[in-house]
Amino acid sequence: MSARQILTGALALTALATPITALADVVRGEALFRPCRACHMIGEGAVHRVGPDLNGLVGRRIGSAAGYEYSDDLTEAGAEGEIWTDETLDRFLAGPRAYFPGTNMVFRGITASEDRAALIAYLSAEGGAPDGAAQTGGTDIDPEIATILEIEGDIAYGAYLSSECTACHRAAGGTDIPSIAGLAPSVFIAGLLSYRNGTRQHLVMNALAQRLGDEEIAALAAYFASAE
Amino acid sequence: MTINRRIFLGSTVAITTSLCAPAVLTAQGRPQVVVVGGGAGGATAARYIANDSQGAVDVTLIEPTRAYYTCFFSNLYLGGFRDYESLGHSYGTLAADYGINVVHDWAIAVDRDTKTVRLAGGGSVPYDRLVLSPGIDFIEDSVPGWSLAAQNAMPHAYKAGSQTQLLRAQIAAMPEGGTFAMVAPPNPYRCPPGPYERVSMVAHMLRETNPTARILIADPKESFSKQALFEDGWERHYPGMIQRIGPDFGGGSVEVDAQAMTLSIDGQVENVDVCNVIPAQRAGSIAFAAGITDGDWVPVSAYDMSSRADPEIYVLGDSAAQGAMPKSGFSANSQAKVAANAILAALTDARAFPARFSNTCWSLIDTDDGIKVGATYAASDEGIVSVDSFVSQLDETAELRAQTYRESIDWYTAITSDMFG
Known part of the structure; x- marks a missing residue:
């Protein structure tokens, strides 16, 4: 069986x-x-x-x-x-x-x-099953993400910072380096945070994210959310 | 407030139709930026200034070649992993979609008093801000017996193009069991095309076509970047094929004879079939013509890449003495964005943001065996300084090495569209 x-x-x-x-x-x-x-x-x-x-x-x-x-x-x-x-x-x-x-x-x-x-x-x-006992707090948002979501991102600063991303990330995306244009801010922020705190391992992304402050992540998230 | 959406967004380029008119007319009243050199530094700077200013700044790019062949990934062509055409890029999009005046000529002089650049073809171009990104030139007589006159017999292949094709043809024509020799450069040198990735790619090619051939490296340096990773890879993939003679054994004391096809290392003469001579390097000659060099390179401010001798001239990439960044295309691309922001802030009402830099250099050792090294950088009064750095590890899985290589292919596509649109 x-x-x-x-x-x-x-x-x-x-x-x-x-x-x-x-x-x-x-x-x-x-x-x-x-x-x-x-x-x-x-x-x-x-x-x-x-x-x-x-x-x-x-x-x-x-x-x-x-x-x-x-x-x-x-x-x-x-x-x-x-x-x-x-x-x-x-x-x-x-x-x-x-x-x-x-x-x-x-x-x-x-x-x-x-x-x-x-x-x-x-x-x-x-x-577990949908809406079952094991489904807990599905609508909660990680407090670290929520903190940055509350910052109003400086889009012009984000545009400048984004030039560091565009050396590797294309709008069309690649086979291993994805497109990051148009990502929802919560997803974008969660991504950078996971690299900043090391939950996700990638030599380049860890180094780049570790020097981004919350204001800078918010600026980038605002900029990339505006990108289609 | 106008938000300058980069082309990354896939939105249309905001270039006014007046840009299609002749350059003499369009330049009127607009600040003028002249960029010399259409590589990773110059093309990026031109594109970012033209795009972000949305036509408010007149940008002229002076580059002698009509098709630009990238030094990065040119080693992969030597190894048979890329075709030659894939290294070539045109300036058509920069001219057509970004309104950049692309002038195919040599810049031969800079008059800093009248702020004009003189061209070999006889013209001259005025500037409000000048960007020099001319790459490298070779230091004459740094390898005894070698000069530019010998470059067909003993190619450098350190400016991508016909030299790279020539080197590949010479490798293909090596006799069975023949010797490929490389005279490695002293520090600091342009990289890519990295000498040690090149050795890996030549070894890959020879293993397929001429497995009894050998590779001899004469090296004036005690050590080199990613050395442990390369030596581990050579041992795994090309055992016994590669011999490197460092300075302790005379690797820094070489002489070549391009007619006899010999390489002498510390007095011991070797007959070689291919001799890839990579001479010592200095800033491109236009930097010397501009009178802003100190020694072999151009000292710049780390805050905006402006020349310490003339703050209205910005120097990017290989030619700049900026501190800790390597002389890579990635570095030049990163520096170009900082300079573009500073230039736009000086000439328009754009905001100035603090300088930040980064670099990653990927290398391929063999099929699906990619490694990388990189760092983030910040500006200081003393120059660009490293903030944090990383390098591939010796014990990585085969899957991670394959992923690193795939990632480098994505990077190539991304950075070339960041440069050329």
């Missing part, structure tokens, strides 16, 4: 009620989720960070977590009624940009289908 079959329709999975094979998947999925933690939270106390809070993901409408500013592609898919199911998640995790070219998720995808299944098993077990 595959993990997929076990998971079908079993939104209220808990470790205790889960057969051994699926439990093994959940355990492996937790390990696979580790790199995702640079941007996503799941479980008790989870809030939106660079990516949305993933509690209640499996079974909810795509692009629908309250308080998170999605790319147009995900918002539109949700508006058309598309749901995050094992199948849609599998497709997304195989290659996020192949599914949603406009997604802001900077991730190349997981090649092995059994790894994707394990990750989905973990997301389902840990995040």
Whole structure:
């Protein structure tokens, strides 16, 4: 019996009620989720960070977590009624940009289908059902992000600062260096904060973000939000 | 308040139609900026000044070549990872979409009293602010036996273009088991094209086509940037192929004979099949003609890249003695943005912002084995100083090395569109 079959329709999975094979998947999925933690939270106390809070993901409408500013592609898919199911998640995790070219998720995808299944098993077990018991505080915003969101960004200063970004980031985006034009301020700020505090590791971005003060991040966020 | 939205936004360029009229007419009443040199410093400065001023400043770019071939990634062409055409860029967009007067000529003199630049073709161009970004020239006789007259027999390939093509052709024509020699430059030198990435790319090419060939480096320097990473990579990918002779063993005491095709290291004469001579370097000759050099380079203020001898002349990139930044295209691009902001603040009502700089240099060792080094920088009275720096690690995963290489390809596309629009 595959993990997929076990998971079908079993939104209220808990470790205790889960057969051994699926439990093994959940355990492996937790390990696979580790790199995702640079941007996503799941479980008790989870809030939106660079990516949305993933509690209640499996079974909810795509692009629908309250308080998170999605790319147009995900918002539109949700508006058309598309749901995050094992199948849609599998497709997304195989290659996020192949599914949603406009997604802001900077991730190349997981090649092995059994790894994707394990990750989905973990997301389902840990995040619970939509609006279920495990979905906590999905609309809360990280206080560090909220602090910078309250600063009115100086767009002219942001335009000047942005010239440091444009040496590597193009509006059209690349295969590994994404476009940052048009990002929602909360997402943009969360991204820079994750590099500034080291939750996300990247030699160049860590060095650049570490010398950005809150005012400068707010200025850049205001500028890039105005960019289409 | 007018917000100067950069082209990054993908919005249309706000250039008034009057810019399409002849230059003599359009220059009337507008402050004039002349930029000499259309590389990473000059092209970027011209584009940012033209775009951010939205036509309020008249920008002239003087660059002898019609197609610019980037030094960065030219080593990848030697290794077979890029084709030659992919290194070439035209000034068409800067002229057509940004209203920059692109003049294909050599700037041969600067009259600082009348504030004019004289051109080899006979004309002269007046300026309110002058930007010099001429790259490097070679110091004559720095490698005994070598001169520019010998550059066809022993190419430098340190200004990208036909020299790079020549070097690649010579590598392809090496006899089986032949010797590729490099005379490495002393500090400070332009980089990219990095000598040690070049060695890696030549080794990659030879491993495919001529695996018994050897590579000999005569190096006057004790050590070089990313040395541990390169030496580790050479050992893993090209074991036994590369021999570097440092100054302890006479690597700084060389002489070449371009007719006999020999390289003498500390008196010991080697017959070589290809000899890539990278001489010692100095600021481009227009900087000397302008009379603003001190020694081999142009001292500048770290706050705005203006010459210490003449604050109305800004010097970018390789030619500047600015402090801690390497002589890379990335550095020149970063410095250009600081200078552009300072120039716009001086000539228009644009706001001046504090200088900030950064640099990253990627290098490819072999297929999907990319490394990088970089830093952030700030201005000080003494010059540009490093704030924080980083470098790839020896124990990185193959996936991270592959990602670093892919990232460098994205960077190439981004920086060339930042330069040329």
